Amino acid sequence: MSNAKPWIANYPPETAPSLEYPRVPLTHFLEQSAAEFPDRPALYFMGRRITYRELLAMSYQFANALIKRGVKKGDRVAVMLPNTPQAVICYYGTLMAGGTVVMTNPLYTERELIHQLNDSGAETIITLDLLYSRVAAVKASTPLKRLIVTSVGDFLPFFKKILYPLVQKKQGDHPQITYGGDVEPFLSVLKESATNPVRPEVDPEKDIALLQYTGGTTGLAKGVMLTHRNLVANTLQCQAVMYKFVRGRERILAALPLFHVYGMTTVMNKGISIAAEIILVPKFNAKQILKLIDKTKPTLFPGAPTMYIGLINHPDLPKYDLSSITACVSGSAPLPVEVQRRFEELTGGRLVEGYGLTEASPVTHSNPIWGKRVNGSIGLPWPDTDCRIVDPATGEELPQGEIGELAVKGPQVMLGYWNRPEDTAAVxxxxxLLTGDMGYMDAAGYFYIVDRKKDMIIAGGYNIYPREVEEVLFEHPAVQEAAVIGVPDPYRGETVKAFIVLKEGAQVSEEELENHCRKRLAAYKIPRLYEFRKELPKTMVGKVLRRQLQEEEKKRSADQDQVKTS
Structure with a gap:
C-alpha cells in the first residue's frame, strides 16, 4: 500500500518523484548564487538592497570573526534576531565557520532563554540592542561567554540610519549597552574581519547545521537536530515543487519569521538557492505588508492563514495592487477554503495548503501549485517522501481512507532530538517519523489532516476534530477567525466550545451560529458554548494556541469550583 505510492501518479510532469541531492553543505547555495548573480539584490530591507556578492562577503567576514573568537566545528551559536540582514549573515556565517545555528525566538522570556541556552550549550549569541537587557540578565545562568549586539539601524539606508536613533528615543527605546570584553558591536566585528572564503570540512549527513527548538507548548522545548543534508534536501524538494520559479528572477516576501523553520526553509534557504531577492519584514503589520507588496512586487509569498486573513479583511485593501504574487504556500495551521478563494480572487495568483513539522525541516506535503489541488487536503507528499497512516496504538499500517496517525520518511527527516534519546525513540x-497528527489518505494519494492527536475532542464516545468545526464556522460571513477546543462536561465527558473573532463591524448571535452549524455538522459536533474575543492567542507564525485556550478554561473552571466550595 505505502509501496504503491498512489500520489506519484498525480505529480505534475515537471516534478520528478525522486531527486539528486549533492553532498554539499547548506552554504553551497549562497556561494553558487553569488557566483552566478553577483550583482543581483539578495536582500531588501526598508529601502536598502544588499547584493549576492555583498551578502557572501559579509557571511565570510562573520565566519572569520567567529573562528578568531574561538568558535570551533560543531559549536552552537545562538541567533536571536527578527527578519533583518544580520539574521541572514549570522546564519550563513555560523555555518561557514563550521558551527551549528541555534535559532532563538526574540519573544522568548528569560525562563525560555535560560532553558534553550543551557540545553544547547551555546556560548555565543547575536542579538538586537532592544533585547540586550533580557540576554544580559540570563548570562550568568547560562554557558554564554560572548554577546554580539546589533541594531535595526545598522543596515538601514543612509537617511533612515541617521533618523533611527531619534525615532528610538521618541519611542523610549534607547537601550544602554556597555561595550567591551565579551560584549561587542556587530558592525565592528564584521568590519575588522577578512572576507577570505571559509569552507570547513562538512559531512552533510552527520554534521548538524541547525538546532531548532520545538514543542514548547507541551512542556520544555526540545532541540531538533537538522543536518546539512536535511536542509539541502528540503530546499531542493521545494524547488522541484515550485518548478515555474526562475533562477535570478524571483522576489520572495519574508513575512514569516526566519527564526521559525518554515520561514527559514521556504523563504531564506529556498530564496537563496534560486538567487531570489528576499524582502525582509521584521514585524507583520497588514497595512505595511499591503504597501510593501504594492511597492516591491514580490512573486512568492509563503505565509500562514492568519496573514492572508489579515490582508483580505483590511479596509485599505482596494488601494493596493497585489497582482505580482504568482504563488503562495500556506502552512503552520489549516487554511480555510474561504480564505483561499478570496485571496486568489484578489491577487490572481495561486494559494495552496501545505504541511510540515520542525522534525522534517519542515515540509513534507503540499498541494500542487499548478496542478490538481484538493480543498481541505494538505496535498501530496513531496519527492522522495514516503508516507503512511498507522494505528496510533499498535503502529500497524491502516487501509486507505481510515483515520490514524501520519508517519513520514524521507531525506528531510531529522537525526533526532538533541541529548534526548528517549524522546527520539518515541517518534x-x-x-x-510519527508526526502526532491524525489524518487519512484518499485513493489518489492526497492526504488530509483531521487534527493533532492531542487536540481531538471525545464527546459522548464520538471523536470530534476541531478543524472540521472551525472550517464550518469560517464559512459564516461575520466570522474572521475561529478556534475550537474540548471543555469538560459532566454528562458527555467533553463538549465543544468555540472562540470567535468577528470581522470589523460585523455582528452575529450565538443562535445564528448554532443554526449555521446545524445545517452543516452532525448534532454531536455543534459547539455548545461560544466566547467572542477581540483576538486569539497565537504563536509567532500565526498558529492559534489551542493549548493556551485549554489552560485558560481549566483555570476558569478551577476558580469557579473554588468559589462554590468556599
Whole structure:
C-alpha cells in the first residue's frame, strides 16, 4: 500500500518523484548564487538592497570573526534576531565557520532563554540592542561567554540610519549597552574581519547545521537536530515543487519569521538557492505588508492563514495592487477554503495548503501549485517522501481512507532530538517519523489532516476534530477567525466550545451560529458554548494556541469550583 505510492501518479510532469541531492553543505547555495548573480539584490530591507556578492562577503567576514573568537566545528551559536540582514549573515556565517545555528525566538522570556541556552550549550549569541537587557540578565545562568549586539539601524539606508536613533528615543527605546570584553558591536566585528572564503570540512549527513527548538507548548522545548543534508534536501524538494520559479528572477516576501523553520526553509534557504531577492519584514503589520507588496512586487509569498486573513479583511485593501504574487504556500495551521478563494480572487495568483513539522525541516506535503489541488487536503507528499497512516496504538499500517496517525520518511527527516534519546525513540522508528497528527489518505494519494492527536475532542464516545468545526464556522460571513477546543462536561465527558473573532463591524448571535452549524455538522459536533474575543492567542507564525485556550478554561473552571466550595 505505502509501496504503491498512489500520489506519484498525480505529480505534475515537471516534478520528478525522486531527486539528486549533492553532498554539499547548506552554504553551497549562497556561494553558487553569488557566483552566478553577483550583482543581483539578495536582500531588501526598508529601502536598502544588499547584493549576492555583498551578502557572501559579509557571511565570510562573520565566519572569520567567529573562528578568531574561538568558535570551533560543531559549536552552537545562538541567533536571536527578527527578519533583518544580520539574521541572514549570522546564519550563513555560523555555518561557514563550521558551527551549528541555534535559532532563538526574540519573544522568548528569560525562563525560555535560560532553558534553550543551557540545553544547547551555546556560548555565543547575536542579538538586537532592544533585547540586550533580557540576554544580559540570563548570562550568568547560562554557558554564554560572548554577546554580539546589533541594531535595526545598522543596515538601514543612509537617511533612515541617521533618523533611527531619534525615532528610538521618541519611542523610549534607547537601550544602554556597555561595550567591551565579551560584549561587542556587530558592525565592528564584521568590519575588522577578512572576507577570505571559509569552507570547513562538512559531512552533510552527520554534521548538524541547525538546532531548532520545538514543542514548547507541551512542556520544555526540545532541540531538533537538522543536518546539512536535511536542509539541502528540503530546499531542493521545494524547488522541484515550485518548478515555474526562475533562477535570478524571483522576489520572495519574508513575512514569516526566519527564526521559525518554515520561514527559514521556504523563504531564506529556498530564496537563496534560486538567487531570489528576499524582502525582509521584521514585524507583520497588514497595512505595511499591503504597501510593501504594492511597492516591491514580490512573486512568492509563503505565509500562514492568519496573514492572508489579515490582508483580505483590511479596509485599505482596494488601494493596493497585489497582482505580482504568482504563488503562495500556506502552512503552520489549516487554511480555510474561504480564505483561499478570496485571496486568489484578489491577487490572481495561486494559494495552496501545505504541511510540515520542525522534525522534517519542515515540509513534507503540499498541494500542487499548478496542478490538481484538493480543498481541505494538505496535498501530496513531496519527492522522495514516503508516507503512511498507522494505528496510533499498535503502529500497524491502516487501509486507505481510515483515520490514524501520519508517519513520514524521507531525506528531510531529522537525526533526532538533541541529548534526548528517549524522546527520539518515541517518534523515530526505523527512519519513520510519527508526526502526532491524525489524518487519512484518499485513493489518489492526497492526504488530509483531521487534527493533532492531542487536540481531538471525545464527546459522548464520538471523536470530534476541531478543524472540521472551525472550517464550518469560517464559512459564516461575520466570522474572521475561529478556534475550537474540548471543555469538560459532566454528562458527555467533553463538549465543544468555540472562540470567535468577528470581522470589523460585523455582528452575529450565538443562535445564528448554532443554526449555521446545524445545517452543516452532525448534532454531536455543534459547539455548545461560544466566547467572542477581540483576538486569539497565537504563536509567532500565526498558529492559534489551542493549548493556551485549554489552560485558560481549566483555570476558569478551577476558580469557579473554588468559589462554590468556599
Amino acid at each position: 523515530l522508528r526505523d527512519g519513520w
